[in-house]
Amino acid sequence: MSPAKRTPTKRTPTKQTTKTTKQPAAGGADAWAELNDEIVACERCPRLIAHCQQVAAEKRRAYEDHDYWGRPVPNLFAPIGSVDQSSHSGASKASFAPTGTIETSRSVLIVGLAPGAHGANRTGRMFTGDRSGDWLFRALQRGGLASQATSVDRNDGLTLIDLAITAVCHCAPPDNKPLPEEVQNCREYLVRTFELCQPNVILALGKIAWDAMTNFYRHQPEAFLRTSTVAFGQAPSTPKAVFGHGRVVRLGDRWMVGSYHPSQQNTFTKRLTEAMLDAVIAQVRELAEPNSVSKSQNAH
Numbered sequence: 001m002s003p004a005k006r007t008p009t010k011r012t013p014t015k016q017t018t019k020t021t022k023q024p025a026a027g028g029a030d031a032w033a034e035l036n037d038e039i040v041a042c043e044r045c046p047r048l049i050a051h052c053q054q055v056a057a058e059k060r061r062a063y064e065d066h067d068y069w070g071r072p073v074p075n076l077f078a079p080i081g082s083v084d085q086s087s088h089s090g091a092s093k094a095s096f097a098p099t100g101t102i103e104t105s106r107s108v109l110i111v112g113l114a115p116g117a118h119g120a121n122r123t124g125r126m127f128t129g130d131r132s133g134d135w136l137f138r139a140l141q142r143g144g145l146a147s148q149a150t151s152v153d154r155n156d157g158l159t160l161i162d163l164a165i166t167a168v169c170h171c172a173p174p175d176n177k178p179l180p181e182e183v184q185n186c187r188e189y190l191v192r193t194f195e196l197c198q199p200n201v202i203l204a205l206g207k208i209a210w211d212a213m214t215n216f217y218r219h220q221p222e223a224f225l226r227t228s229t230v231a232f233g234q235a236p237s238t239p240k241a242v243f244g245h246g247r248v249v250r251l252g253d254r255w256m257v258g259s260y261h262p263s264q265q266n267t268f269t270k271r272l273t274e275a276m277l278d279a280v281i282a283q284v285r286e287l288a289e290p291n292s293v294s295k296s297q298n299a300h
């Protein structure tokens with residue numbers, strides 16, 4: 001998982017693949033920046049845009065001197081080559097969130113739910129500035145997927161390692177509950193993020209993220225194969241496994257691991273403990289390594 005190991009790895013083909021193999025290239029920094037700019041400028045969900053702006057205007061007392069982001073939150077990613085995301089790409093009009101120095105490729109894609117009202121909606125970076133992020137980044141740092149255990153603001157020097165972080169909904173929703181049509185509106189960004197990322201492993205934080213990915217897989221199973229050809233009638237079957245913490249499922253030739261979301265509701269009630277999250281991250285790391293096919297004892 002070190003930066004020196006960024007060369008795409010050849011994966012064991014699934015049973016459904018029949019012919020030539022072609023490894024899709026993960027997207028470069030410009031493609032990621034372009035997508036992020038589109039996300040930040042998006043206004044497809046008027047209810048959510050209004051909510052983000054309202055939260056940003058009213059603020060929480062503890063952050064009353066903060067300049068809230070108050071709009072869609074872009075992906076947090078690790079582009080090919082070391083790129084300083086604290087400065088904008090300059091490729092388009094919107095200025096997406098600066099995120100610190102990020103290193104090379106992404107073999108893991110974390111899919112969260114949505115920005116927190118006073119976390120990512122305040123700081124402009126995924127899982128940054130709230131307790132959910134505190135939990136997640138502590139675990140990622142312990143698991144070797146992040147350079148530091150804290151994620152405070154966009155200029156805190158955080159470095160992701162072989163990892164990108166996205167969400168099924170890029171705007172903070174009221175009560176942390178996006179409407180189905182809002183998740184659907186944002187689906188295009190999830191699909192494009194997945195296609196840019198080309199992850200070996202998806203870590204779905206919560207049932208909504210899990211369901212969004214399995215739904216994507218049902219409709220576009222070919223997108224989950226690195227092979228370019230699937231024989232007619234041999235499309236991968238729909239995974240039967242429902243969401244569960246620690247659940248592992250094969251989607252095409254990728255893995256998906258489920259975890260309870262590190263929301264305060266889950267962590268305060270100890271539904272999710274740090275040991276449970278550490279175990280999931282360790283599983284993700286193991287599956288992200290080459291020749292991981294035989295390693296999962298838990299796959300469905």
Ligand code: SF4
Nearest residue numbers: 042044045171185186
């Ligand atoms: S939730 Fe997604 S689709 Fe809706 S406005 Fe925000 S970025 Fe756009």
